[in-house]
Amino acid sequence: MVKINFDVVSNYFLRKTGYSLIATWRLERYELTVCLKSIFKKFQIDCVFDVGANRGQYHDFLRNEVGYRGHIFSFEPVQSLVEHLELRSQSDPLWHIYPFALGAEAGEAEINIMSSDDFSSFRIPDNAQTPEFFGANAIKQTQTVSIKRFDDVAREIQEIYSFSNPYLKIDTQGFDLEVIKGAGKFVHNIAAIQCEVSVIPIYKNIPDYITTISTLKEIDFDLSGLFPVTRDRDLRVIEFDCIAINARRHS
Helix, strand or coil, X not given: CCCCCHHHHHHHHHHHCCCCCCCHHHHHHHHHHHHHHHHHHHCCCCEEEEECCCCCHHHHHHHXXXXXXXXXXXXXXXXXXXXXXXXXXXXXXXXXXXXXXXECCCEEEEEEEECCHHHCECCCECCCCCHHHCCCCCEEEEEEEEEEEHHHHHHHHHHHHCCCCEEEEECCCCCHHHHHHCCHHHHHHCCEEEEEEECCCCECCCCEHHHHXXXXXXXXXXXXXXXXXXXXXXXXXXXXXEEEEEHHHHC
């Protein structure tokens, strides 16, 4: 008896008429997914640095939606989250967990662990313009964590795994430019960078989107896409995911 996969058949006929069948859970990040698939293919990405891993959401996104199957190096300084990631990574031999933060200078610092841990940051929360985050983006406790420079760590990892075309994703809640500063000259080896850019600040003393995009341009990264992450009650964008590609790689 022949079994028919009706999803495959439906997609085949839909494509013939110029349409695609997309699961509703994929819609929110569909444009970002398409962009990353193109970048990963064009630049033959063979390594992803996942800075600010939290609970491994980006790992899941890459595996389940982008279809990336290579090495993922995840960095997360909060101890409880590190333990969660180490347990999860046991089922994926190409997922590597590093229990520290990345920044402009090596050392130690206090990180603010928020009520909702995906808001945890070295920055102080500022919910003046986003009262809807008042409960989630509030300091629950602090923890002293280790910070290392990205260029030092990346070169050590490259010696072990011999990658050629790394992709850098940063989601550090207001600390992204510090990670980029710590990349030093190694930044020129990176094919593309994904970071969060702030339109409405939810932390004190963080760079706005204009500053971040200008900084990327200064280090020879051209803007490829901006994808809204969150909006406030008035439908104003709070943060974008910013994708920038290495100008030296596509010239």
